[in-house]
Amino acid sequence: MRSIIAAIDSFNEKIGQLNSLLVLPLVGVVVYEIIMRYLFNAPTVWGFEMTMFIYGVHYMLGLALTENREGHVKVEILTSRFSKKGQAWFNIIGYALLFFPVFGMMAYAAVAYAWTSIGLLEVNNTSWAPPIWPVKSLMALGFVMLFLQGLNTFLKNIQMLREIRQ
Amino acid sequence: AKREKFGVDSRHESSTRVKFKPSDEKFRWKMTMPWSKGLLFYDIAVHFCDSVRLATAGRLDIKPFSAGEIVPAMQTFDAVSKGSVQVGHDWAGYWKGKDEGFVPLGDMPFGLDSEGYNIWLYERGGLELAQELYGNFNLQVLPCGQTGQDMGIFSNKRATKMDDFKGMKVRTVGWYMDILNRLGAAATPMPGGEIYLALERGVLDGAEFSAPAITYPMGFDDITKYVLSPGVHQPGSQCYVFFNKDAWNELPEDLQEIVKICAKETQLWSYNWIQNLNSQAMAKLTEKVEIVQMDPETLIEFNNVSQKYINEIKEKNPNAKKIIESQEAFKKDFENWRNARANVTPWSHETYATGRTN
Amino acid sequence: MDFMNPEFLTVGMFGLLIACILLGLPLAFTLAAVATLFGLIDNGWNASGLFDIFANNCWGLMNNYTLVAIPLFILMAQLLDRSKVAEKLFEALYVVMGRVKGGLGLAVVVVCTVFAATTGIIGASVVAMGLLAAPALLNKGYQKELTTGIICSAGTLGILIPPSIMLVVYGGLTGMKETSVGQLFAAAILPGLLLASLYFIYIWIRCVINPSLGPAISEEEASKFSAAQKWSMTLKSLVPPLALILTVMGTILAGIATPTEAAALGAVGSGVLALFNGALTGKVVYESCVNTLKISCMVMMLFIGGKFFSTVFLSMGGGDVVVDLLVGGGLSPSMALLVMMAIIFFMGMFIDWAAILLVTVPIFMPIAMELDFNPLWFSMLVCVNLQTSFLTPPFGYALFYLLGVAPQEVKMTHIYKGIMPFVGLQLVGLLLLFFFPDIITYLPSVFFGS
Ligand code: NA
Ligand code: NA
Numbered sequence: 001m002r003s004i005i006a007a008i009d010s011f012n013e014k015i016g017q018l019n020s021l022l023v024l025p026l027v028g029v030v031v032y033e034i035i036m037r038y039l040f041n042a043p044t045v046w047g048f049e050m051t052m053f054i055y056g057v058h059y060m061l062g063l064a065l066t067e068n069r070e071g072h073v074k075v076e077i078l079t080s081r082f083s084k085k086g087q088a089w090f091n092i093i094g095y096a097l098l099f100f101p102v103f104g105m106m107a108y109a110a111v112a113y114a115w116t117s118i119g120l121l122e123v124n125n126t127s128w129a130p131p132i133w134p135v136k137s138l139m140a141l142g143f144v145m146l147f148l149q150g151l152n153t154f155l156k157n158i159q160m161l162r163e164i165r166q
Numbered sequence: 167a168k169r170e171k172f173g174v175d176s177r178h179e180s181s182t183r184v185k186f187k188p189s190d191e192k193f194r195w196k197m198t199m200p201w202s203k204g205l206l207f208y209d210i211a212v213h214f215c216d217s218v219r220l221a222t223a224g225r226l227d228i229k230p231f232s233a234g235e236i237v238p239a240m241q242t243f244d245a246v247s248k249g250s251v252q253v254g255h256d257w258a259g260y261w262k263g264k265d266e267g268f269v270p271l272g273d274m275p276f277g278l279d280s281e282g283y284n285i286w287l288y289e290r291g292g293l294e295l296a297q298e299l300y301g302n303f304n305l306q307v308l309p310c311g312q313t314g315q316d317m318g319i320f321s322n323k324r325a326t327k328m329d330d331f332k333g334m335k336v337r338t339v340g341w342y343m344d345i346l347n348r349l350g351a352a353a354t355p356m357p358g359g360e361i362y363l364a365l366e367r368g369v370l371d372g373a374e375f376s377a378p379a380i381t382y383p384m385g386f387d388d389i390t391k392y393v394l395s396p397g398v399h400q401p402g403s404q405c406y407v408f409f410n411k412d413a414w415n416e417l418p419e420d421l422q423e424i425v426k427i428c429a430k431e432t433q434l435w436s437y438n439w440i441q442n443l444n445s446q447a448m449a450k451l452t453e454k455v456e457i458v459q460m461d462p463e464t465l466i467e468f469n470n471v472s473q474k475y476i477n478e479i480k481e482k483n484p485n486a487k488k489i490i491e492s493q494e495a496f497k498k499d500f501e502n503w504r505n506a507r508a509n510v511t512p513w514s515h516e517t518y519a520t521g522r523t524n
Numbered sequence: 525m526d527f528m529n530p531e532f533l534t535v536g537m538f539g540l541l542i543a544c545i546l547l548g549l550p551l552a553f554t555l556a557a558v559a560t561l562f563g564l565i566d567n568g569w570n571a572s573g574l575f576d577i578f579a580n581n582c583w584g585l586m587n588n589y590t591l592v593a594i595p596l597f598i599l600m601a602q603l604l605d606r607s608k609v610a611e612k613l614f615e616a617l618y619v620v621m622g623r624v625k626g627g628l629g630l631a632v633v634v635v636c637t638v639f640a641a642t643t644g645i646i647g648a649s650v651v652a653m654g655l656l657a658a659p660a661l662l663n664k665g666y667q668k669e670l671t672t673g674i675i676c677s678a679g680t681l682g683i684l685i686p687p688s689i690m691l692v693v694y695g696g697l698t699g700m701k702e703t704s705v706g707q708l709f710a711a712a713i714l715p716g717l718l719l720a721s722l723y724f725i726y727i728w729i730r731c732v733i734n735p736s737l738g739p740a741i742s743e744e745e746a747s748k749f750s751a752a753q754k755w756s757m758t759l760k761s762l763v764p765p766l767a768l769i770l771t772v773m774g775t776i777l778a779g780i781a782t783p784t785e786a787a788a789l790g791a792v793g794s795g796v797l798a799l800f801n802g803a804l805t806g807k808v809v810y811e812s813c814v815n816t817l818k819i820s821c822m823v824m825m826l827f828i829g830g831k832f833f834s835t836v837f838l839s840m841g842g843g844d845v846v847v848d849l850l851v852g853g854g855l856s857p858s859m860a861l862l863v864m865m866a867i868i869f870f871m872g873m874f875i876d877w878a879a880i881l882l883v884t885v886p887i888f889m890p891i892a893m894e895l896d897f898n899p900l901w902f903s904m905l906v907c908v909n910l911q912t913s914f915l916t917p918p919f920g921y922a923l924f925y926l927l928g929v930a931p932q933e934v935k936m937t938h939i940y941k942g943i944m945p946f947v948g949l950q951l952v953g954l955l956l957l958f959f960f961p962d963i964i965t966y967l968p969s970v971f972f973g974s
Contacts, residue, residue: 016817017814019817020810020813020814020816020817021810021813023596023599023816023817023820024597024813026592026595026596026788026807027596027791027792029600029787030592030596030784030785030787030788031470031788031789031792032790034775034780034781034785034787034788034816036334037352037354037369038369038780038781041333041351041352042352043335043345043352043354044314044354045343045344045353045354045355048354048355048356048357048589049355049378050588051589051592052587052588052589052592052897053586055586055591055595056585056586056587057586058817058820059593059595059817059820059821059824060586062817062818062820062821063821063824063825063901065817065818065821066817066818066822067550068823069818070670071818071819071821071824071928072550072551072552072553072821072825073551073552073820073822073826073924073928074548074549074550074551075546075548075551075918075936077549078546078547079548080548080935080949087548090547090548091549094547094548094549095549097557098544098549098553098554098557099549099553100555101557102553102557102560103553103556105560105571105575106556106575106578107581107926108575109575109578109579109652110568110575110579110582111573112572112579113576113579113580116248120264122264123263124263125240125260125261125262125263125264126262126263126339126340126355127260127339127340127341127344127355128355129263130763131596132263135586137769139579139582139583139586142608143582150553156756165363196839202697203697203885203886204697229841231822231839232886234834235838235839236577236583236835236838236839237577237580237581237584237835238580238581238583238584238585238587239584240584240587241580241581241583241584243576244580245576245580248573248576249573250574250576250580251577275884282744317942337727357589357590360589360590360782360784361705361781362692362695362705362706362778363687363692363705363782363783364782365780366706367776367778368776369779369780369781369782382705383698383704385695385704385705385706385707388704388706388708424883515582
């Protein structure tokens with residue numbers, strides 16, 4: 001079990017960290033658009049769309065890393081008073097009942113959504129009309145990564161229970 | 167030879183032979199659309215739902231949801247195509263990414279006006295072409311709403327000649343953006359939420375939106391001086407209602423017929439409703455902005471460049487080609503009557519007397 | 525099946541949400557899970573249909589240009605943090621305002637008010653202040669509750685003082701001339717300043733009464749610097765942030781950039797400041813990027829969960845339930861107004877402002893017209909109320925943003941406790957706007973002559 005946990009963590013962390021650098025080209029594209037429009041009176045046809053693609057992929061591929069680093073907001077009014085063991089049980093039940101069905105289906109639906117788009121080799125409804133099936137595929141990847149990371153949170157809590165018992 | 171009556175109502179014969187069993191099954195459907203509640207397009211979609219509920223005595227109850235309530239504006243098509251929502255309302259040009267052929271169904275630069283759409287759709291096989299295209303995506307389509315000609319470009323720069331448009335920073339989207347760029351303007355597809363401030367602060371020189379009554383609430387007249395007319399990019403916007411085909415096929419025949427009639431009723435009502443509101447909106451708008459007309463040579467230049475662009479689209483997309491050529495054939499055939507009936511545009515007597523005949 | 529009526533579902537949905545939030549799972553996941561359950565009940569257990577709608581909604585969020593400002597403003601705050609610009613400013617303000625009780629807290633209110641005029645979203649202000657001001661205040665012995673209250677409330681002014689995404693969305697929704705975006709912008713300036721003044725006065729009074737909440741510095745520490753030194757310290761440390769504010773605000777006002785684009789210029793600007801301070805190493809850039817990702821993802825995950833929730837809520841007919849509640853009995857105009865405000869306030873405790881706008885504005889605006897309310901006045905009451913929704917527990921974005929970036933020792937309970945008095949101040953502000961409508965209508969009449 002430890003090796004599964006480590007493999008998922010390392011995969012999501014590596015992709016997440018590399019992906020975090022996307023914010024730099026995001027700044028670059030926006031600034032380029034301002035310069036082209038304001039100084040050269042030549043706004044691009046692609047700037048706004050490119051901006052949104054980068055921003056969208058940026059956060060989708062970071063959801064799992066954020067889960068790994070416990071970055072998603074929780075309200076710990078009740079659970080902070082529990083013992084370590086109690087917290088672990090709460091997480092195990094919570095993830096089994098709430099997270100798995102919902103984000104398992106979400107990952108599946110996002111893959112199906114991307115698959116339809118790939119089948120059409122879908123392009124955007126715009127003048128620039130770039131292919132959007134790759135972006136939709138990355139959205140699906142983001143949800144798959146998030147699901148795996150949630151699975152990891154679940155496994156880590158089981159692991160913790162085991163350790164407490166020993 | 168003896169002359170027969172000139173026309174035939176193609177529906178009449180089949181309609182007398184039909185034997186309906188009135189259904190009493192109840193349907194509760196949802197409709198999604200790209201319109202937020204502040205737009206009159208939303209009211210057109212709602213009008214259709216109301217008509218259907220009234221005419222079916224509630225047997226078919228379609229609940230309308232504005233943009234973002236169920237799915238985001240631009241996901242209307244996908245959600246209905248997949249069957250997650252049963253009904254959608256649209257302006258067809260939004261689905262250009264699925265097929266460029268959708269653009270001429272909704273209207274394009276120097277495309278059909280509302281009279282043209284009515285004749286082309288109902289009498290010249292346009293509806294069948296539309297159904298062919300929507301049908302590729304598992305959809306059943308009906309024309310359902312017209313808003314007529316769009317206003318021109320709200321602008322802080324006065325522009326009537328070709329040279330005036332050169333380098334102008336205009337916000338528009340789709341084919342018109344490409345065409346304006348070819349004419350030397352600096353068109354940008356800036357997203358909707360940014361337009362007002364951008365126009366106010368001068369990030370943009372101009373922006374186009376929709377018909378006067380629909381545009382009025384945007385308040386563009388507060389922050390611009392001119393409207394560069396006419397709205398060559400959309401002489402007559404055409405909306406459609408479309409159904410997931412599996413859902414449509416579940417409807418009993420009598421309800422299907424009622425839906426078809428209600429769509430036509432909405433088409434009639436919406437045009438008249440909007441046009442009457444347009445004249446009221448123009449009275450208010452012109453308190454703040456001046457309507458300036460492009461001169462004829464400029465219009466011809468716009469038309470030439472548009473036609474060239476459209477011809478290139480036709481080369482690339484067979485569906486667009488089929489639809490545009492059908493519309494062009496209609497325009498040509500109709501010219502004899504358009505010509506013969508010209509020069510009695512119903513201006514008031516005072517205006518006509520000044521020599522304004524067309 | 526009687527239990528499936530919309531009233532029952534609406535109440536059940538909120539009830540279950542509150543119960544599940546207490547389980548301590550990430551809030552965004554909880555929102556999504558509750559939305560899934562009720563979505564399935566509503567659509568006859570058609571799971572593939574429901575999740576297809578969710579996928580469509582996620583794609584819609586990925587195409588939301590206004591939200592691009594979120595990672596950009598967070599990156600700006602991250603780089604600014606590394607550049608030590610804020611630390612210097614707060615050190616200087618500390619020395620200058622140090623003898624005033626609560627002085628550093630008052631400085632935060634002033635900085636936030638200025639910052640509010642540069643950004644259209646609240647995430648940025650709260651995140652930036654959480655990173656910059658929270659450690660500074662806590663180091664100087666400010667009470668945790670007061671510190672978090674100041675930052676959340678003052679940081680949220682960004683959504684009210686123009687430019688504001690909320691006002692842009694509102695103007696688009698009503699589709700009315702009287703509430704065009706320009707009018708709303710003009711109308712929101714004075715109410716925004718009014719709230720800032722209320723915070724200011726409140727903090728000062730509390731710290732005067734109980735100096736341990738926001739201690740002034742000792743006489744000897746204060747006397748370390750001469751008056752001239754204090755001034756030069758302050759002026760020097762003020763230059764970089766003012767230059768940055770000018771970069772953001774100036775480019776918007778000069779028509780060079782849109783508010784979203786100005787966020788990118790702000791990020792570049794703070795990078796330049798870090799460079800001048802010799803802090804712009806590869807490691808710093810990389811760490812800023814990873815932190816930016818983590819915080820953006822926290823915010824966006826909430827957007828995803830919140831979107832699922834509001835989609836199902838509206839799709840079930842929850843919006844209609846609200847109307848029936850309102851027009852059911854024959855209420856007097858001020859009672860109707862009170863009920864509408866109470867509904868918005870209550871919804872604000874649980875769902876996000878955009879969902880509330882989508883639900884309430886199309887329903888309430890016609891009622892307000894019927895009751896002969898001034899549309900601009902009514903709209904601004906709604907907007908101030910919605911601004912409050914960022915602050916009200918349990919679901920308040922400002923609170924979560926702050927928790928995400930504040931020093932470890934700050935817990936959610938501190939934030940919840942700390943925000944309460946400021947929510948009270950919001951209500952005082954609402955009352956003042958109710959009794960003195962001129963605060964709202966004066967500037968629009970000056971700008972637009974209406
Ligand atoms: Na602001
Ligand atoms: Na709240």
